Amino acid sequence: MYNFDKFIPREGTHAYKLEFRKKVFGSDDVLPLWVADMDIETPREVADVIQQRSLHEIYGYTVRGSWFQQSIMDWQLRRHQWHVREEWIEYAPGVVPSLVIAIMAFTNPDDKVLIQTPVYPPFYSVVKDNNRELVTNPLVEENGKFFIDFDLFDKQTLDPKLKLFILCNPHNPISRVWTRDELLKIAGICIKNNVLIISDEIHSDLMLFDNKHIPIASLGDDIARNTITCMAASKTFNIAGFSTSYIITSNRKLMLEYRRVLMSLHLFTGNVFGAIATDAAYRYGESWLNALLQYLEVNVRYVQDFFNNYLPEVNVTDPQATFLLWLDFRKWDLLQPDLNNFMVDKAKVALNDGASFGENGKGFMRLNVGSPRLMIEDGLNRILRARKMKM
Ligand SMILES: Cc1ncc(COP(=O)(O)O)c(C=O)c1O
Numbered sequence: 286m287y288n289f290d291k292f293i294p295r296e297g298t299h300a301y302k303l304e305f306r307k308k309v310f311g312s313d314d315v316l317p318l319w320v321a322d323m324d325i326e327t328p329r330e331v332a333d334v335i336q337q338r339s340l341h342e343i344y345g346y347t348v349r350g351s352w353f354q355q356s357i358m359d360w361q362l363r364r365h366q367w368h369v370r371e372e373w374i375e376y377a378p379g380v381v382p383s384l385v386i387a388i389m390a391f392t393n394p395d396d397k398v399l400i401q402t403p404v405y406p407p408f409y410s411v412v413k414d415n416n417r418e419l420v421t422n423p424l425v426e427e428n429g430k431f432f433i434d435f436d437l438f439d440k441q442t443l444d445p446k447l448k449l450f451i452l453c454n455p456h457n458p459i460s461r462v463w464t465r466d467e468l469l470k471i472a473g474i475c476i477k478n479n480v481l482i483i484s485d486e487i488h489s490d491l492m493l494f495d496n497k498h499i500p501i502a503s504l505g506d507d508i509a510r511n512t513i514t515c516m517a518a519s520k521t522f523n524i525a526g527f528s529t530s531y532i533i534t535s536n537r538k539l540m541l542e543y544r545r546v547l548m549s550l551h552l553f554t555g556n557v558f559g560a561i562a563t564d565a566a567y568r569y570g571e572s573w574l575n576a577l578l579q580y581l582e583v584n585v586r587y588v589q590d591f592f593n594n595y596l597p598e599v600n601v602t603d604p605q606a607t608f609l610l611w612l613d614f615r616k617w618d619l620l621q622p623d624l625n626n627f628m629v630d631k632a633k634v635a636l637n638d639g640a641s642f643g644e645n646g647k648g649f650m651r652l653n654v655g656s657p658r659l660m661i662e663d664g665l666n667r668i669l670r671a672r673k674m675k676m
């Protein structure tokens with residue numbers, strides 16, 4: 286019914302994934318398996334809504350009605366069994382902007398903000414660029430799986446200057462789905478130590494292999510009151526270019542403060558397509574998503590089998606969610622610049638540099654498998670051929 290194998294050239298669409306290769310990798314001649322969007326068409330129903338709206342040639346200021354909240358409420362209930370109320374939802378012009386708004390709203394300059402590393406690079410910049418002090422809680426790796434050092438987490442959040450913790454669930458780049466116990470422990474420590482949780486759950490609909498997403502705010506009223514959840518349809522349905530997302534909080538005080546900053550920055554309008562795309566995706570995109578997840582699972586298994594068979598020293602970190610795989614090349618024993626140069630100059634593939642996710646990302650690369658299988662096969666064969674030439 287859905288043909289995810291279809292190759293769709295993106296040349297001429299100003300796609301970041303293509304256009305920025307020269308700047309980031311110094312070459313256009315690299316297979317783009319990096320930036321976190323997919324080379325896969327959005328559901329037909331979403332494209333139809335956008336195309337229909339584009340036929341009307343006035344693209345003026347646009348408002349969102351309660352239909353926007355309603356489709357979010359229905360989606361959260363259906364996919365995550367989370368009962369969300371209309372007044373808990375507010376628009377955001379993207380998840381990263383909502384992190385910035387939260388930092389501006391809930392911390393003062395020189396306050397401390399905690400993140401768990403390795404992590405999506407903007408988690409660092411949103412803190413540092415806004416003159417807050419960054420505190421890192423490195424995830425602990427054991428046999429290719431990542432865990433939280435809760436003793437350190439408790440110690441760090443005890444600091445009265447530490448006001449905010451940015452959770453990433455599921456966690457990019459390690460593809461980890463935090464368990465109920467882990468989330469309860471995180472929430473318990475944050476409440477005890479008076480630390481607000483901003484939970485980035487942008488990848489929450491991309492659950493693989495029977496893993497289940499648990500919104501941390503769904504675990505209890507006290508946790509919900511201490512949390513702002515950031516979500517979007519953007520990753521799930523490949524509509525990130527609309528720069529549209531939303532936040533959820535049951536805490537009215539937090540909501541008012543979030544809104545105050547959103548308004549003060551004049552970022553509340555949004556663009557003409559973002560809300561209707563989100564609405565259409567949530568209303569009509571579910572069977573497409575279920576099929577996509579199966580396709581991604583086969584891509585992931587393909588990558589795991591490939592490395593097991595041909596390059597067994599490379600570990601594919603236990604993939605539980607997202608279309609992003611965290612590959613451990615440490616046994617190749619290369620310095621990070623040499624690993625990057627190998628991928629670009631020898632293999633001619635564009636993967637994300639592991640070190641851009643933090644110091645403890647050295648020796649790793651991030652691979653995006655949200656592409657037709659032939660592209661993934663091509664990318665892995667390029668790596669294998671280049672590696673064999675070197676040996
Ligand atoms: C964890 C995480 N948060 C946020 C984003 C980006 O969100 P937005 O484009 O809505 O700012 C990404 C994109 O890769 C991501 O992985």
